[in-house]
Amino acid sequence: MQTFHTYDVFTDRRFGGNPLAVVSAADGLDEATMQQIAREFNYSETVFLQAATEAGCAWCLRIFTPSLEMRFAGHPTIGAALHLAWQGLLGTLEDGATRTLQTMAGPVPVQFSVQNGQVQSARLTAPEVPTVLPVSLTPAQLAELLALDEGDFPPGVAPVMVSCGMPYLLVALSSREALSRLRLQADAWHRYYDPAWRKLFAFAPDGVLGYVPQQDGVYAARMMWMERDVPMEDPATGGAASSLAGWLASQQEVADGEWRWTLHQGEDMGRFSVLHLTGRKQQGRVLPPMVGGGAVPIMQGQLR
Incomplete structure (x- = not known):
């Protein structure tokens, strides 16, 4: 049984930003099931957390719209990174600490802003040169x-x-x-x-x-x-x-x-x-x- 959390991303207020669903423990889900779940949420994207398979990556992100899987998207990456940090799944984070997340487009480094021991925000580096x-x-x-x-x-x-x-x-x-x-x-x-x-x-x-x-x-x-x-x-x-x-x-x-x-x-x-x-x-x-x-x-x- 998977748990899910939803967030409004790129905002500091409820009902602003872009909604996101984060589904945990998704290693046992096949692509068809993940696509059905994303369609059920019907957000612009739903992200599924899986164990990383690339060296140096903390977690793997599978990102789905209601109709297809995406190689990379910004608000699911930021939202998932903050979710992982707030759930204590990235270890102890000091201000400026970086963790790398695996996406279909490649590894994505994410840097965290921490104040008084609380993670406040995250900043990703795009996986490709423009x-x-x-x-x-x-x-x-x-x-x-x-x-x-x-x-x-x-x-x-x-x-x-x-x-x-x-x-x-x-x-x-x-x-x-x-x-x-x-x-x-x-x-x-x-x-x-x-x-x-x-x-x-x-x-x-x-x-x-x-x-x-x-x-x-x-x-x-x-x-x-x-x-x-x-x-x-x-x-x-x-x-x-x-x-x-x-x-x-x-x-x-x-x-x-x-x-x-x-x-x-x-x-x-x-x-x-x-x-x-x-x-x-x-x-x-x-x-x-x-x-x-x-x-x-x-x-x-x-x-x-």
Whole structure:
């Protein structure tokens, strides 16, 4: 009999962030059963904890949406890491301690923030260096796809596909107001959809000017896709945030450095989320980005 816990991830308040179910002692579950359980929870992701099979990893994470298994996702990794820490399953953790978790995309190091002996938050390092590929969508096509005006897209900032383990289409907007007006259009989605990226991550400055601040920039974002012609939205997306941090780092002109940004997501759907991003470059190479945040316990029980 498996126990489960649910959390709201990338938030410090109940009913904010992105809901997550964590199922313990899942080694005896086959893929079909895990998929059925994920469909039963019907959260954006459910994570199953298994014994690690890779050297140096503390636990293995199997991450499922209601319809498929994912190689990597940010909010299940952060939520599972905090669950393991709070359950005492990662040993004694000092501030800054790191544990590595196994995913299908590869090992994911997670660093913990600890204050007065209590784990407060976690920060993951994406399993892959960001891959950035151009996308052949014009401002007119994007405007049709998102029910916006061509003037809502900043000149010189083209859409790109970026992956740090999962690919996303990143689309920059000129203002926070345009981000709120965004409405994904089913007809245009069918015309322009590319299975290489599958989901769209739109972002805009939120309290800052420009798109590549050196540090302490604040952005707002919305992650959307179409499912059976119905627009869907995610309140907090760590994988997409990793891609954004990797792209922002790639735009920096200097060869070495570390930059931090705050990302607000979910506000337009009533589930305010805060993600902390870190981008890094070393000798001109973009390193795997980092994404961090907290979580709030919501429910626990048993699967019968």
